[in-house]
Amino acid sequence: MTENHTLTVRDNRTGEEYELPITDGTVRASDFGKIGKTEDEPGLAVYDPGFTNTASTRSAVTYIDGDKGILEYRGYPIEQLAEKSTYLEVAYLLIHGELPTREQHDKWVHEITFHTFVHENLKSQLQGFRYDAHPMGMLLSSVGALSTFYPEARNISDPQVRHDQVVRLIAKMPTLGAWSFRHAQGKPYVYPDNELTYTENFLSMLFKMSEQKYNPDPRLAKALEVLFILHADHEQNCSTNAVRSVGSSQVDPYSAVSAGIAALYGPLHGGANEAVLKMLKRIKVPENIPAFIEGVKKGDEKLMGFGHRVYKNFDPRATIIKKAVDDVFEVTGVNPLLEIAQELERIALEDDYFVSRKLYPNVDFYSGLIYEALQFPPEMFTVLFAIPRTSGWLAQWIELVDDKEQKIARPKQIYTGDRQLTFPSAEERWSR
Ligand SMILES: CC(C)(COP(=O)(O)OP(=O)(O)OC[C@H]1O[C@@H](n2cnc3c(N)ncnc32)[C@H](O)[C@@H]1OP(=O)(O)O)[C@@H](O)C(=O)NCCC(=O)NCCS
Numbered sequence: 520m521t522e523n524h525t526l527t528v529r530d531n532r533t534g535e536e537y538e539l540p541i542t543d544g545t546v547r548a549s550d551f552g553k554i555g556k557t558e559d560e561p562g563l564a565v566y567d568p569g570f571t572n573t574a575s576t577r578s579a580v581t582y583i584d585g586d587k588g589i590l591e592y593r594g595y596p597i598e599q600l601a602e603k604s605t606y607l608e609v610a611y612l613l614i615h616g617e618l619p620t621r622e623q624h625d626k627w628v629h630e631i632t633f634h635t636f637v638h639e640n641l642k643s644q645l646q647g648f649r650y651d652a653h654p655m656g657m658l659l660s661s662v663g664a665l666s667t668f669y670p671e672a673r674n675i676s677d678p679q680v681r682h683d684q685v686v687r688l689i690a691k692m693p694t695l696g697a698w699s700f701r702h703a704q705g706k707p708y709v710y711p712d713n714e715l716t717y718t719e720n721f722l723s724m725l726f727k728m729s730e731q732k733y734n735p736d737p738r739l740a741k742a743l744e745v746l747f748i749l750h751a752d753h754e755q756n757c758s759t760n761a762v763r764s765v766g767s768s769q770v771d772p773y774s775a776v777s778a779g780i781a782a783l784y785g786p787l788h789g790g791a792n793e794a795v796l797k798m799l800k801r802i803k804v805p806e807n808i809p810a811f812i813e814g815v816k817k818g819d820e821k822l823m824g825f826g827h828r829v830y831k832n833f834d835p836r837a838t839i840i841k842k843a844v845d846d847v848f849e850v851t852g853v854n855p856l857l858e859i860a861q862e863l864e865r866i867a868l869e870d871d872y873f874v875s876r877k878l879y880p881n882v883d884f885y886s887g888l889i890y891e892a893l894q895f896p897p898e899m900f901t902v903l904f905a906i907p908r909t910s911g912w913l914a915q916w917i918e919l920v921d922d923k924e925q926k927i928a929r930p931k932q933i934y935t936g937d938r939q940l941t942f943p944s945a946e947e948r949w950s951r
Pocket of ligand 1: 791815820821822823824825826827828829876878881882883
């Protein structure tokens with residue numbers, strides 16, 4: 520049987536038929552624009568709030584099959600990367616599309632390590648924030664401010680300039696994130712230690728006090744490494760779409776990434792693990808779980824950390840995180856909320872309400888427990904997401920800049936307001 524890769528559309532308003540090519544399971548929205556188009560009338564458009572069924576790009580960065588629970592970066596399964604790789608190697612893979620040779624790896628790690636310092640004026644900017652400033656607000660504005668320190672960054676078509684900013688951004692995010700954390704505690708900012716690995720150095724900048732040298736526990740550094748790998752990219756989600764949309768104006772990458780941070784700041788995107796923690800604290804003891812589950816089933820509230828728009832069988836990142844939980848608790852001691860989380864998971868996974876709706880634990884179900892065990896306040900959870908996601912945002916941004924098909928992002932609208940009104944003068948309006 521020969522396959523016909525077209526879609527025949529009959530416009531019943533006119534009786535006219537159109538044949539639209541189907542490529543990679545998609546039809547071009549611009550082809551719909553030819554349907555019913557006359558001199559006076561625009562052609563058909565597609566209406567898709569939230570882009571739930573609209574492909575905005577071709578991408579070779581991250582593959583997800585939500586039904587099968589598959590997540591791959593550049594073709595490599597997340598399970599293998601989490602087990603065998605490091606965050607910086609994964610960042611290289613995302614950005615360059617291939618794993619590095621030894622030489623490329625060493626150069627990359629060296630470059631990132633030696634760009635971790637930020638300009639002292641940026642430190643002054645951070646110090647200007649109120650004592651209780653949210654660290655995500657501080658991060659978002661300081662990343663935006665970086666563009667003023669590197670004005671050459673606007674030459675986005677120059678590969679060397681692009682490379683320099685990619686290195687700077689990946690290198691400086693932990694410094695800015697850690698300083699935002701220290702700020703809230705009224706503690707002095709800790710400068711980077713270039714002898715430590717990426718995650719060790721981050722821990723040092725977060726927790727070092729008066730000791731000459733901070734010696735991070737390797738198990739904590741490894742757990743953080745795994746969490747960073749799991750959060751490095753997730754294809755066209757809200758923040759990545761924000762980076763691409765803002766980047767499509769050809770602005771510098773600092774400004775585009777700060778748009779991504781702004782998107783991640785929102786509770787529907789980066790904030791779910793904090794909600795999980797609040798929920799577990801509210802449940803308090805395992806005896807309260809059955810009543811809580813009944814409330815969820817009645818629709819009173821949601822079981823936070825369960826369900827996903829894309830993953831309908833299991834979230835592969837949740838499985839990996841469960842292992843990291845054990846490693847972290849070995850160092851920090853068990854968080855008493857773990858017992859509640861595990862019991863909640865056990866009961867939910869046996870309950871037809873959750874099974875029939877394909878609701879499984881997602882990445883946020885256990886990550887909050889780890890972050891809390893590491894003594895992070897909930898406001899820091901999203902910062903811990905933004906730091907590793909920077910490599911994914913940048914990989915997607917480079918792809919966008921190199922993609923000849925991309926244009927400045929400019930969705931259509933369906934206008935629902937008034938038309939052609941006559942402007943009444945203030946006198947007329949106010950004398951009524
Ligand atoms: C992630 C999420 C937004 C996905 O939403 P979605 O794909 O639009 O799924 P829907 O809202 O259509 O849910 C389908 C059904 O499952 C129910 N459902 C989804 N998530 C649920 C949850 N966490 N607890 C209880 N019921 C849930 C919905 O009420 C709906 O039930 P219905 O068919 O009887 O109306 C949603 O599962 C959710 O809010 N989860 C909790 C928050 C969370 O953990 N977010 C982090 C995501 S990484």
